[in-house]
Amino acid sequence: MAKQGTRATTIDDIAKKANVSKATVSKVINGYSGINEKTRQAVLKVMREYNYWPNTTARSLSMQQSYLVGLFMASELNNSFFREVIPGIEKTLGAQGYDILYFADKRPGNTGVSFGYLEKCRDRRVDGAIFLSYIRDELAEFEPILASDIPTVFVDMTLEGPLTSYVISDNYKSAKLAVEYLHSLGHRKIGYADGGTKSVPAEKRYQGLMDTVRDLGMECRPEWIFQYSFDEEYGYDVVNKLQQLDEWPTAVVAQDNVAIGMIRALREIGKSVPDDLSIVGFDDIEISSHYNLTTVRQQKYEMGVAASKLLMKIILNHKASKPKLMDTELIIRGSCKPIT
Amino acid sequence: MAKQGTRATTIDDIAKKANVSKATVSKVINGYSGINEKTRQAVLKVMREYNYWPNTTARSLSMQQSYLVGLFMASELNNSFFREVIPGIEKTLGAQGYDILYFADKRPGNTGVSFGYLEKCRDRRVDGAIFLSYIRDELAEFEPILASDIPTVFVDMTLEGPLTSYVISDNYKSAKLAVEYLHSLGHRKIGYADGGTKSVPAEKRYQGLMDTVRDLGMECRPEWIFQYSFDEEYGYDVVNKLQQLDEWPTAVVAQDNVAIGMIRALREIGKSVPDDLSIVGFDDIEISSHYNLTTVRQQKYEMGVAASKLLMKIILNHKASKPKLMDTELIIRGSCKPIT
DNA sequence: TTGTAGGCGTTATCAG
């Protein structure tokens, strides 16, 4: 069905103008060797003249690949953590000629056909997919795509499969760094507020924290442990609950959003960080520096780069690639104070 | 060329299993009327059984439309302003069955063919495109796509064409609100720091500011006017330059990023906002509230919604739609103080 | 109501 308006020029047009077959044009487009330099130049000339570019849709139909990578995100595109890993993906994939398909279509299926990740990927013929920010509860939904022939890379989830890999930070170490730092400042009573076991990173941090606290002979009472969510509001909750306690920890380790919520909540009740409480965060998200928060940084941009590279490797080799563990680093700012 | 691994099921498979032609299957997929209810159900049953979903690539090749909207951004996906409008786009477009194609491919052309916005859109067969955050200098590059048959919507640029529209805030009013507010607090000496004439919004704000300052009989000396950039660092520059002046304005109106840079810079030299200087921002980006910045808010999410709706309207009606002017609103926080 | 056949724009196979 033809549409009104100007039609884009096709390979046939070029073939005609250049007096060759479209097979020949196709070959010069794709840089084949077996072709006369003179006709090559002629074809190129016509292409330039008509400003011709092969239609990617047709091409992907024919080649069974699209130079498109699917991006799935549980939360919206504006999540404080992942929005900093996405630029790494953009940059790396873009440099290799890939465009990024953000799956926004959230319609419920109409024909009763279940339309999960696998179907969406097949549907758009993506060459691979990257998943950001999913949680434990949803693991079952990944089975079909994990078992499929579509290359996938997960960020912050330790899923594996024949054509799958993941990138994740060394979250155990993050917690260790945080606790050791507090220990070195003289702190012995440690609190903890994080996302709980819903996410792999939070789970590892918890382990790292508990192990280190134990190894260093510090104290971390059950009532100082808060594991539920990642947002600022939760920081307010934590402070509320803290207020009902007889004794506080002298320092708290918390995910950045939670930490910032705590700082704000404390300010509102006339307490100060670090004078009344020391806090070490996790992640080093954008606003952390604005709160002068000492925190353990994840290399977010680099995680995006790593995820993209892993994916391209899987696409190329048709087999799973070794997961990538990213290093973390303590960023000392002003939210901690020595215990004297 | 066949690929290894499981093949996705096609319309042919379904047709075969259901003992009908693929034309029939196609008709039930697309909800055609002229079709026997019994065979319809039969086909549907097979579709469900095989978990079949039509291949969008093939479909868009055939239908000349893709249910894909292209998203172009001058800056990266993580820009502090536009990252808040994108969720509005996601939500609105997603609800209508569209996915979003983020054009990440930044390769230079290899065949010498110029590959601009128009070519990229044709290439991927997008049904339309949304442009965010482009500046004056680049206007010429839009001519081809403006003249084409591809529907486009611009955010923060007042471009028009046969199949084009835009959404932009009432930036003139924003500046007016800011200045009037300062006037009501007793301020008479006003400074200004913004992005200059590179962007339409900044230009309108400048006009609004100058007009209102004049109308209210206030003072705004040339050396209090800074028009160059939108980032935090520029805020530091502005404070630096201010320090070399004999007399300061009592209040400054500035884009939020710049305003925050100024607040930080002032803190560092021992001055306080609002005690030593009052500041009103523009935009109300995410971190503004963290700085307790009084600012004129743009409805960012709603701008995304509006842009999406405009685009869908143009796609549907095959003609330009009336541009959308968004209202703005003064958010009073704590960065301004009355002059006594 | 259903099926046949041609087209969407490329790539790829295989003769010439």
Next chain:
DNA sequence: CTGATAACGCCTACAA
């Protein structure tokens, strides 16, 4: 080295 021709998977006149 070059050119027919058959895929790729779907849609849509047009016939039956």
